[in-house]
Amino acid sequence: MKVFINKVIPAVGYQMLEEAGVDYTVWKERPILDRGQAIQFCKGHDAFISAGQAGLDADFFHQCRHLKVVALHSVGFDGVDIAAATEQGIPVGNTPNVLNKATAETALLLMLTVARRALYHHKKIKKGNWGISQPTEGLGIDLAGKTLGIVGLGRIGTELAAMCTQSWNMKILYHNRNTNPEAEQAFGAKKVSLDTLLAQSDVVSVHTALTDETKGMFGMEQFKKMKPTALFVNTSRGAVHKEDELIAALQKGILWGAGLDVTNPEPMSPENPLLDMDNAVIFPHIGSATQETREAMTRCAVENTLAGLKGEKLPYPVNP
Ligand code: DGY
Numbered sequence: 668m669k670v671f672i673n674k675v676i677p678a679v680g681y682q683m684l685e686e687a688g689v690d691y692t693v694w695k696e697r698p699i700l701d702r703g704q705a706i707q708f709c710k711g712h713d714a715f716i717s718a719g720q721a722g723l724d725a726d727f728f729h730q731c732r733h734l735k736v737v738a739l740h741s742v743g744f745d746g747v748d749i750a751a752a753t754e755q756g757i758p759v760g761n762t763p764n765v766l767n768k769a770t771a772e773t774a775l776l777l778m779l780t781v782a783r784r785a786l787y788h789h790k791k792i793k794k795g796n797w798g799i800s801q802p803t804e805g806l807g808i809d810l811a812g813k814t815l816g817i818v819g820l821g822r823i824g825t826e827l828a829a830m831c832t833q834s835w836n837m838k839i840l841y842h843n844r845n846t847n848p849e850a851e852q853a854f855g856a857k858k859v860s861l862d863t864l865l866a867q868s869d870v871v872s873v874h875t876a877l878t879d880e881t882k883g884m885f886g887m888e889q890f891k892k893m894k895p896t897a898l899f900v901n902t903s904r905g906a907v908h909k910e911d912e913l914i915a916a917l918q919k920g921i922l923w924g925a926g927l928d929v930t931n932p933e934p935m936s937p938e939n940p941l942l943d944m945d946n947a948v949i950f951p952h953i954g955s956a957t958q959e960t961r962e963a964m965t966r967c968a969v970e971n972t973l974a975g976l977k978g979e980k981l982p983y984p985v986n987p
Contacts (some may be wrong), residue, residue, distance in 0.1 A: 668735075668976050670927065671712035673700055673720050674898060677955045680716070687973050690720060706730050714972045716740060725751035732757065736975020738968040741955075742766055744985050745877040745904060753986045760971030760981040764822060765963035766955035771826035774902045776871050777926025779903075780948045781898050782870075783807035803841075808816035808869075808896065808923070811835040816868030817876035819903065820847045820856065828854045840864045865892040885909065890916035895981040898924045902954050905931030911917040914940055917947055928954050 670691040684691050692712065694700055694923060699747070700708070702712045702722030709715050709731040718740035725748050732755040739747065740762045752759045758901065775803045780786065784807045791805070799805045815831050817824040820841035831837040832854045839856035841847065842864045850856040852906075865871065870891060874883045885908040893899070899922055901908055911930055924946040930939075933952055941947040953966060 668714070669712045670972055670976075671708045672714060672716040672718075673705055673708070673893065674718040674740070676718065676968070677962045677965045678968050679962050680849045683966070683969040683973070689973070689976065694807065694877055700985045702727065702764035709734060714738065714976055716968050716972055721746065723752075725754075727745055728755045733980070735758065736972055736981065738971040738981075739976065739985070740964055740968045743876065743904065747985075749985055755871075757893040758971075758975050758981050759784045759966070760975070760983045761985050762964040767826045767965060769957045770823045770902055770954035771830060771961040773928050773950065774823075774874075774900055774926075775830055776825050777900045777902070777948055777950070778810060778872070778898060779929065781924035781926045781946065782810055784945065786948055790945075795935055798908045808872070810837065812837065813869035814840060814867055816864040816871045817841045817856075818861070818864065818873045819843060819881075820850055823875060823902070824872070824874035825850050825925040827874070828856055837870075840868055858872075858894075861889075862892055865889055866894075868897060869894065869899045872900040873903050873907055875907060876904050877906055880914045881907050883907070883909050885913070887912040887916060887921075889923050893922060895920060896923045898922070898926065900926045902928040905933060910939075910941075914944075917944055922946075924948075926950075928952055929945050 668689050670689055672691055672693045675693060705720050706727060714736045716736055723793060728748060728751040733755050737752060737757055737759045740763050742763050743798045744761055746950050747759065749759055784805055788805060815837045816826060816840060820843050828839045828850055839854050840859050841856050842859060842861045848857055899961060913925060915927055926948045928950040929952055941949055967983050971983055974981050
């Protein structure tokens with residue numbers, strides 16, 4: 668049995684495969700593989716551990732229908748044609764739960780960085796202008812006691828709600844298809860319409876999966892419904908917001924600030940105006956990028972792989 672791994676993963680993953688007596692090939696080079704190259708590698712292997720491989724579409728699963736399992740090294744599986752994998756009888760697994768805290772921390776980091784204008788101050792020092800010379804200069808905004816609107820109160824949104832209620836006594840509004848009674852009980856979270864959430868929140872943080880329904884969900888129309896003092900934070904998928912309209916909203920002062928861990932497209936162009944704005948903070952999709960979390964994700968991916976190779980049910984399955 669041989670596993671193909673398309674990017675370098677934490678060492679624990681190789682150890683687990685070796686202990687199980689499974690051979691593997693790792694693509695360690697840059698540039699990362701394109702879809703055609705990934706297919707060629709997969710053809711010589713029984714399983715595929717895929718860290719963000721683009722193009723896992725119906726044709727991929729048809730050409731690679733010999734695969735016993737595709738183990739995604741991510742929780743998200745937008746861009747992966749799960750129906751096509753299922754049709755070919757290929758189990759697909761992901762890495763749920765283990766990245767909830769790290770991703771919620773990333774949302775919090777964006778909130779704090781934007782709220783306290785951290786990059787503005789850092790850049791000022793770099794330009795030789797240490798400190799605030801006037802008491803009215805370079806001021807941020809408090810988060811404590813403010814209202815956080817969570818769009819998609821699932822596992823990651825719930826972690827963020829816990830952090831923000833425990834540490835800052837923030838009020839939680841949420842917009843979800845389903846009611847979340849646990850969060851209502853634990854954090855006093857209140858389910859509201861999207862319009863109410865936009866109108867009443869001081870921070871809007873997005874945690875939805877990317878689906879046909881959520882694609883382009885945040886554009887000028889929604890930004891205009893937010894308070895001019897509000898922050899927009901997205902750690903889910905870049906295609907959930909319309910980037911041009913976000914840029915315009917920030918430039919026109921319709922929004923106070925934005926923090927993004929996800930952009931559309933990724934990677935973001937170094938010419939993107941958001942990178943020069945004092946009220947925007949951009950991270951390169953690092954939501955799960957801590958040593959502990961990446962190791963935990965690797966464990967999930969390898970557990971899925973080993974189960975798939977044995978023809979057993981995956982511990983973290985995605986196919987229905
Ligand atoms: C995930 O696991 O889906 C993260 O967004 C990394 O892609």
